[in-house]
Amino acid sequence: MPDMKFKLKIWRQKNEKTKGSFVSYDLDNVSPDMSFLEMLDALNKRLVESGKEPVAFDHDCREGICGSCGMYINGLPHGPVPGLTTCHLAMRYFNDGDSITIEPWRAKAFPVIKDLIVDRSAFDRIQVAGGFISVTAGAASEANAILITKTKSDEAFDSAICIGCGACVASCKNASAMLFVSAKISQFALLPQGHVEAKARVRAMVQEMDRQGFGNCSNTGACEARCPKQIKLTNIARLNREYYKAY
Amino acid sequence: MITLNAKIPEGPLEEKWTRYKSTTKLVNPANKKKLDIIIIGTGLSGAGSAAALGELGYNVKVFCYQDSPRRAHSVAAQGGINAAKNYKHDGDSVYRLFYDMIKGGDFRAREANVYRIAEVSNQVIDHYTALGVPFAREYGGTLDTRSFGGVQVSRTFYAKGQTGQQCLLGAYSSLNRQIKAGTVTMYPRRDMLDIVVIDGRARGIIVRNLLTGEIERHSAHAVVLASGGYGTIYYLSTLAVNSNASAAWKAYKKGAAFANPSFVQIHPSSIPQLNEFQSKLTLMSESLRNDGRIWVPKNKGDKRPANDIPEEERDYYLERRYPTFGNLVPRDVASRAAKERCDAGYGVGETGLAVNLDFRDAIKKHGKKVIENRYGNLFEMYQHITGLDPYEEPMRIYPAGHYTMGGLWVDYELMTTLPGLFSIGESNFSDHGANRLGASSLMQAAGDGYFILPNTISNYLSGEIRTPRIPTTGSEFDEAEKNAKERIAKLLSIKGKNTSTTFHKRLGKIMWDYCGMTRNEEGLKKALKMVEELKKEFWSDLMVPGEGADLNQELEKAGRVADFMELAKLMITDALNRKESCGAHFREEYQTPDGEAMRNDREYSYVAAWEYNGDDEPVLNKEPLKFEFVELKERSYK
Ligand SMILES: Cc1cc2nc3c(=O)[nH]c(=O)nc-3n(C[C@H](O)[C@H](O)[C@H](O)COP(=O)(O)OP(=O)(O)OC[C@H]3O[C@@H](n4cnc5c(N)ncnc54)[C@H](O)[C@@H]3O)c2cc1C
Ligand code: SF4
Ligand code: FES
Numbered sequence: 001m002p003d004m005k006f007k008l009k010i011w012r013q014k015n016e017k018t019k020g021s022f023v024s025y026d027l028d029n030v031s032p033d034m035s036f037l038e039m040l041d042a043l044n045k046r047l048v049e050s051g052k053e054p055v056a057f058d059h060d061c062r063e064g065i066c067g068s069c070g071m072y073i074n075g076l077p078h079g080p081v082p083g084l085t086t087c088h089l090a091m092r093y094f095n096d097g098d099s100i101t102i103e104p105w106r107a108k109a110f111p112v113i114k115d116l117i118v119d120r121s122a123f124d125r126i127q128v129a130g131g132f133i134s135v136t137a138g139a140a141s142e143a144n145a146i147l148i149t150k151t152k153s154d155e156a157f158d159s160a161i162c163i164g165c166g167a168c169v170a171s172c173k174n175a176s177a178m179l180f181v182s183a184k185i186s187q188f189a190l191l192p193q194g195h196v197e198a199k200a201r202v203r204a205m206v207q208e209m210d211r212q213g214f215g216n217c218s219n220t221g222a223c224e225a226r227c228p229k230q231i232k233l234t235n236i237a238r239l240n241r242e243y244y245k246a247y
Numbered sequence: 248m249i250t251l252n253a254k255i256p257e258g259p260l261e262e263k264w265t266r267y268k269s270t271t272k273l274v275n276p277a278n279k280k281k282l283d284i285i286i287i288g289t290g291l292s293g294a295g296s297a298a299a300l301g302e303l304g305y306n307v308k309v310f311c312y313q314d315s316p317r318r319a320h321s322v323a324a325q326g327g328i329n330a331a332k333n334y335k336h337d338g339d340s341v342y343r344l345f346y347d348m349i350k351g352g353d354f355r356a357r358e359a360n361v362y363r364i365a366e367v368s369n370q371v372i373d374h375y376t377a378l379g380v381p382f383a384r385e386y387g388g389t390l391d392t393r394s395f396g397g398v399q400v401s402r403t404f405y406a407k408g409q410t411g412q413q414c415l416l417g418a419y420s421s422l423n424r425q426i427k428a429g430t431v432t433m434y435p436r437r438d439m440l441d442i443v444v445i446d447g448r449a450r451g452i453i454v455r456n457l458l459t460g461e462i463e464r465h466s467a468h469a470v471v472l473a474s475g476g477y478g479t480i481y482y483l484s485t486l487a488v489n490s491n492a493s494a495a496w497k498a499y500k501k502g503a504a505f506a507n508p509s510f511v512q513i514h515p516s517s518i519p520q521l522n523e524f525q526s527k528l529t530l531m532s533e534s535l536r537n538d539g540r541i542w543v544p545k546n547k548g549d550k551r552p553a554n555d556i557p558e559e560e561r562d563y564y565l566e567r568r569y570p571t572f573g574n575l576v577p578r579d580v581a582s583r584a585a586k587e588r589c590d591a592g593y594g595v596g597e598t599g600l601a602v603n604l605d606f607r608d609a610i611k612k613h614g615k616k617v618i619e620n621r622y623g624n625l626f627e628m629y630q631h632i633t634g635l636d637p638y639e640e641p642m643r644i645y646p647a648g649h650y651t652m653g654g655l656w657v658d659y660e661l662m663t664t665l666p667g668l669f670s671i672g673e674s675n676f677s678d679h680g681a682n683r684l685g686a687s688s689l690m691q692a693a694g695d696g697y698f699i700l701p702n703t704i705s706n707y708l709s710g711e712i713r714t715p716r717i718p719t720t721g722s723e724f725d726e727a728e729k730n731a732k733e734r735i736a737k738l739l740s741i742k743g744k745n746t747s748t749t750f751h752k753r754l755g756k757i758m759w760d761y762c763g764m765t766r767n768e769e770g771l772k773k774a775l776k777m778v779e780e781l782k783k784e785f786w787s788d789l790m791v792p793g794e795g796a797d798l799n800q801e802l803e804k805a806g807r808v809a810d811f812m813e814l815a816k817l818m819i820t821d822a823l824n825r826k827e828s829c830g831a832h833f834r835e836e837y838q839t840p841d842g843e844a845m846r847n848d849r850e851y852s853y854v855a856a857w858e859y860n861g862d863d864e865p866v867l868n869k870e871p872l873k874f875e876f877v878e879l880k881e882r883s884y885k
Contacts, residue, residue, distance in 0.1 A: 015797075015798075031521075031522040031523075031524070033521040033525075033633075034525075035526075038524045039524075041524055044746075045746055047792075048746045048790055049744060049790060051742070051790060052792055053792050053793045058314060059488070060313060060318055060320070060488060060489050061318075061320070061322065061488075062487070062526055062527045064628070065322055065411075065412055066313070066320075066323065066487060067318060067322075068314070068318050084631060088628070088631055088632070090631065090634070092634060113458060113798065114798045119314075120315065121435070124316075124317070124433075124435075127317075127419070128423045131423060132378070132420035132423050133378050133379045134424060135374070135377040135421075137295075137298065137299040137302060137697045138370070138374075139377075140370070140373040140377035140378075143332070143373045143377075144334065144390060147388030147389060148384060149384075149388055150384045150388070153382075153383070153384045154384075156379075156381040157383075157406060157413070160379075160380075160406075160416065161412065163412075164318075187379060188379055193376070193378075193379050194379055
């Protein structure tokens with residue numbers, strides 16, 4: 001397959017305190033089979049070999065499941081193809097000669113750490129506040145003691161597959177974390193195991209979400225459109241219902 | 248020389264664990280909160296143990312290199328997790344699971360440990376279910392299971408192709424509960440650089456804060472490594488790309504023996520390499536072999552598109568060679584069979600380094616809907632990566648580095664040969680012998696973390712209740728910190744021409760070619776020299792830009808590659824020493840006339856536990872494997 005060329009415009013920022021700016025790079029010899037991150041690897045190899053600092057970005061599994069990667073690609077979180085994380089986005093989805101602008105997530109609750117790396121620990125703090133079922137190791141009953149219909153269980157699974165990447169926040173004009181929070185609330189609301197602590201959980205998680213500086217949800221649905229795991233807006237509706245039930 | 252005492256409890260196999268638990272020393276609740284435990288890793292083993300130890304009331308500190316514990320490599324496991332529930336009523340039992348693992352591991356694992364993990368497997372499923380893990384269910388509302396390679400029962404619990412993610416998020420949630428309760432403190436974005444040993448005991452760690460570059464000291468009464476496997480030594484592997492050997496390697500250099508380092512599992516089905524910048528190989532789960540049939544053309548060099556090759560010109564070589572297990576033979580067998588066909592010139596695709604995994608017959612039999620329901624996300628992933636549609640044409644797959652059965656030597660209590668240092672999950676060597684069966688690693692990691700370590704660590708800690716909190720000001724901490732800083736300075740000062748990734752790729756190629764799916768003496772000896780030369784080149788021609796006191800990903804990588812260079816040598820040494828074939832360790836010199844692994848039980852029925860010996864050659868310690876409950880047999884899947 002033919003090699004491709006790109007004009008990259010990448011956000012470079014030394015640390016949280018320094019101001020960042022865009023830097024342009026030309027990159028050729030990109031194979032259409034390369035992933036977006038492998039394309040950045042190729043650029044970084046060139047930079048490092050000439051003694052320059054590479055573009056920093058978070059990544060690990062490189063197969064769309066750990067939620068480490070994420071950046072705006074031409075203004076879109078995770079780039080142009082719905083349902084794909086940045087690490088899964090192949091360069092064949094671009095055209096030879098394209099200009100590509102790359103930026104870190106922009107949200108008050110996700111401060112930039114360096115280049116394309118942001119601090120998403122606010123997500124962890126929301127989960128710490130209540131994203132669990134309180135069962136101590138050894139205390140569980142036989143797994144088949146509680147029957148759950150396949151439909152309910154599959155539905156819970158569809159909510160549970162959120163990877164915590166933050167694209168929902170990044171795509172929202174209010175930088176709201178509602179889709180992320182609602183995915184966890186829904187998973188537990190759909191399963192009988194989650195019912196005992198349902199009220200305390202939703203109160204704690206929503207309160208922590210507000211404290212972390214995420215914005216309000218105004219139902220524009222940008223999050224659902226950009227979520228690489230296609231977490232549905234119906235989760236947000238369920239979160240709202242659970243929240244009203246809790247007071 | 249160290250002594251290897253496996254501390255296996257007396258008594259019949261099925262009573263050992265119960266007896267151990269009822270007689271081991273305990274720590275009373277008031278003392279628990281005065282005892283500090285450090286855990287490196289937040290995968291199924293690390294997060295699980297942190298939660299369980301926190302629940303018991305210990306004071307726990309947990310470290311991982313990712314920005315969040317939820318991203319540990321366990322998240323990527325796809326296919327499933329085993330348990331001996333026998334929900335399908337197909338003759339499964341704790342004993343059968345135990346036996347399958349002993350046989351699957353080609354009789355190179357310790358009976359007592361394997362039996363125990365089979366025993367706790369059922370508790371693991373109960374616990375995850377209670378934590379809200381949405382495992383797949385039958386229409387009647389009970390949990391569903393499926394089959395995996397190397398066994399004839401259906402004991403694998405799963406959550407579509409995201410079992411690891413769902414189990415890990417369950418473990419992460421229980422970890423979070425303890426963080427909220429204040430028993431566990433989480434330290435993400437930290438790289439463990441060294442273990443601190445005081446008076447012969449593990450007492451703390453040196454870590455680098457990956458955000459600031461600051462070198463930190465942390466102390467504890469016991470240290471637990473849950474740092475995962477080192478399959479990334481091949482550079483291209485199915486693991487998360489930052490997975491590394493460094494934590495285990497540093498432990499080795501501080502006195503923990505490293506067992507069977509050359510036992511590495513090469514998984515038969517990953518998407519073949521597509522470009523030279525490729526950074527990882529994506530696994531196509533073993534569960535696909537439930538419905539997919541593996542074949543190559545009968546005619547050498549047949550380059551026709553797969554669908555144009557008529558049935559009678561296809562060689563379903565696994566079904567041909569292994570009629571009983573067919574496409575569900577264990578991984579090592581399937582991988583070698585694929586390599587054999589490709590090396591003989593029957594491989595498919597542009598490079599000839601691939602075989603077909605075909606769903607045509609399954610789609611015909613069950614309909615596209617059913618197949619989509621079972622494997623939809625894997626098919627989609629395959630299509631996105633390769634641009635090809637597996638519903639219309641066979642997938643192309645090839646073996647890839649995947650799992651390390653080798654790891655730190657541990658006794659029955661999961662303690663290494665360094666007192667106070669424990670190792671759980673993939674980082675230890677204990678349960679899989681020379682080959683791991685599918686879906687048994689999540690089981691082991693979770694079982695070690697939630698149900699075994701919390702019971703065994705108390706025996707050690709009961710002797711520590713009078714030890715006050717360990718200060719981090721002693722000379723041992725000074726020394727360890729100084730060494731860590733010097734190494735960073737050295738890596739930064741070389742200022743050569745090549746990136747650590749370039750060196751990593753070259754190392755990976757040597758290991759893949761000579762210490763991968765098959766090995767022979769000549770190749771191993773050659774590899775030893777090549778690694779030695781590469782290591783020299785690394786230390787004289789490496790380029791790491793930037794500074795130490797800053798977020799510096801090139802520096803992180805360089806440190807890991809430096810450790811891989813050293814580990815590579817030990818792996819090769821181990822492979823050279825073992826003059827037999829067993830499980831995934833296939834020495835070409837030792838095979839049966841029809842190409843199967845030929846064990847030598849008389850001379851090699853032992854665990855090779857290597858002891859660090861400074862600049863001199865490592866010392867080999869042998870733990871003889873005694874089989875009291877099963878009969879040693881030739882492993883056959885025919
Ligand atoms: C693609 C893939 C699919 C798999 N599918 C299955 C499956 O279906 N079923 C199954 O049973 N098994 C499967 N496995 C194997 C299984 O996923 C792993 O063996 C298991 O998850 C290991 O868990 P762990 O807790 O030991 O470590 P990991 O989950 O690997 O976690 C390691 C932890 O250690 C930390 N760490 C490592 N080094 C350092 C350091 N120096 N400093 C600080 N922290 C460090 C990391 O941050 C991480 O938190 C699969 C493996 C792969 C690669
Ligand atoms: S809801 Fe979707 S976009 Fe948001 S964190 Fe989860 S996976 Fe990412
Ligand atoms: S690197 Fe894990 S989701 Fe992209």
